[in-house]
Amino acid sequence: MNRNAKVMTTRATATAAVAATTAFVMMGNVVSAAPVGPIDPVQATQGFLVMTEGNATLIGTENEGTLAVGGNLAFSQYQLATVSAGNFFAPGENNPTALVVDGQVDFPNSTPNTRLQVLQNGYAKIGNLNDTFVRDFDNNNVPANTRILPANDYDASPRIELVTNQSVPSVGPVSVIDFAEAFQTFRSNSTELATCQNTVALRDPNGDPISSPIPPGTNAVIDLTPNTTNVLNINSADLDNISILTFPDQPNASSPLLVNVDTTDVGDIFDWTAPNFAGxxxxxARFILFNFPTATALTLAPGGATVEGTIYAPSADFTDLDQSNTEGSIVARTLEHRGGEIHDYPFSTTLACDNGSPTASPTATPTASPTVDPTGTPTVTPSPTGTDLPITGSSSGSMLLTGSLAVLTGTALLLTIGLTHRRRRNAES
Structure with a gap:
């Protein structure tokens, strides 16, 4: 083979080696390095504490804040707006709207002889009043607090009761929220926030790193960095195995915590037994957001502790079976509230990440160190494997870092080949 042919063979082989190395380490879901935010993930709720795209069923026991339902609403004995009627005011009205039902009240599937009370002088807005009666006077034709009824009887049940007099025409039929647009925004936000790289590590109470898979019953300590969005990327199995999540540092408006939960390991159907939130x-809770970007079904299982933070699952059917409480906003495709109370601690800040090098990701080690022998044929020498490092949840951030190292490794390989070729040419001349 002549000298030019050898050079072409060397370059082609080197290029192929670089491409193969890059393709190997870049396999999987690679996260974009584009910055994210700042994003207010609940802005499209227009101030409602709980919002669903579709139907909602309220069995127990109360929601201290407000509710906006994009579909139909069924209920049992339940109280709404026990603490706040919110800050959504329809045009020309002096009372806030605490309940929005864009579909209709599903009386046939509600529990007989029960009532849904809307407190704090909150109003209601109903999109479809078929087979529904609204009255603001009692059976003696005396003005009274407004009720939404299955029959033209002020004492009929199941019923929705207001504790104020709202004019019948203002109840509906009326649509005051574009739920389709809101949930398009929620899903876009959820997907974008899921690209944030991990920035925090989980450790045990002794300060030692916790590796994945996390054993059941783990007490995990999470240290937050001030004045930045702290990001924990974690799969659902690891999250479910944490029994205590301890906060030495408290999140706040300038130091919120974003937890991106990868549910693909359970087919995007996740039953979560919530841990105790210590500290x-x-x-x-107003500064913690649990983001479930791909979940299609999410259940708070019985026996869990109170969830401190917002449940952000815009593509999931959310079922709460836990008698403990949820302290935060809820955004879900549908809702079945059969557990404890929903407390009025809405998410109250913005989230942002620059997607620079993750501070707690495992250090990537090239799987091979290419060298070039005198004949111009690249050879591969195996490299040692890395050691265990603190868990950072999903591997998307480290995948990006590993890909960058692959490119650097390939560049070094090409430089080495070029230098070898130059030396040969000088020796021959």
């Missing part, structure tokens, strides 16, 4: 409560 924080409702006020801090």
């Amino acid at each position: 924080i409560g409702g006020p801090e």
Whole structure:
């Protein structure tokens, strides 16, 4: 083979080696390095504490805040707006709207002889009043607090009761929220937030790193960095195995916590037994968001502790079977509330990430160190494997870092080949 042919063979082989190395380490879901945010993930709720795209069923026991339902609403004995009627005011009205049902009230599937009370002088807005009666006077024709009824009888049940007099025409039929547009925004936000790289590590109470898979019953400590969005990327199995999540540092408006939960390991159907949240409560819950970007069904299983933070699952059917409470906003495709109370601690900040090098990701080690022998044929020398490092949840951030190292490794390989070729040419001349 002549000298030019050898050079062409060397370059072609080297290029193929670089491409193969890059393709190997870049396999999987690679996260974009584009910055994210700032995003207010609940802005499209227009201030409602709980919002669904589709139907909602309220069995127990109360929601301290407000509710906006994009589909139909069924209920049992339930109280709404026990603490706040919110800040959504329809044009020309002085009372806030605490309940929105864009579909209709599903009386046939509601529990007989029960009532849904809307407190704090909140109003209701109903999109479809078929087979529904609205009255603001009692059976003696005396003006009274407004009720939404299955029959033209002020004492009929199941019923929705207001504690104020709202004019019958203002109840509906009326549509005051574009739910389709809102949930398009929620899903876009959820997907974009899921690209944030991990920035925090989980450790045990002794300060030692916790590796994945996390054993059941783990007490995990999470350290937050001030004045930034802290990101924990974790799969559902690891999250479910944490029994205590301890916060030495409390999240706040400038130091929120975003938890991206990868549910693909359970087919996007996740039953979560919530851990005890140590060191924080409702006020801090306003700055924690649990993002479930791909979940299609999410259940709070019985026996869990109070969830401190917002449940953000815009593509999931959300079922709460836990008698403990949820302190935060809820955004879900549908809702079955059969557990404890929903406390009025809405998400109250913005989230952002620059997607630079993750601070707690495992250090990527090239799987091979290409060298070039005197004949111009690249050879491969195996490299040692890395050691265990703190868990950072999903591997998307480290995949991006590994890909960057592959490119650097390939560049070094090409430089080495070029230098070898130059030396040969000088020796021959």
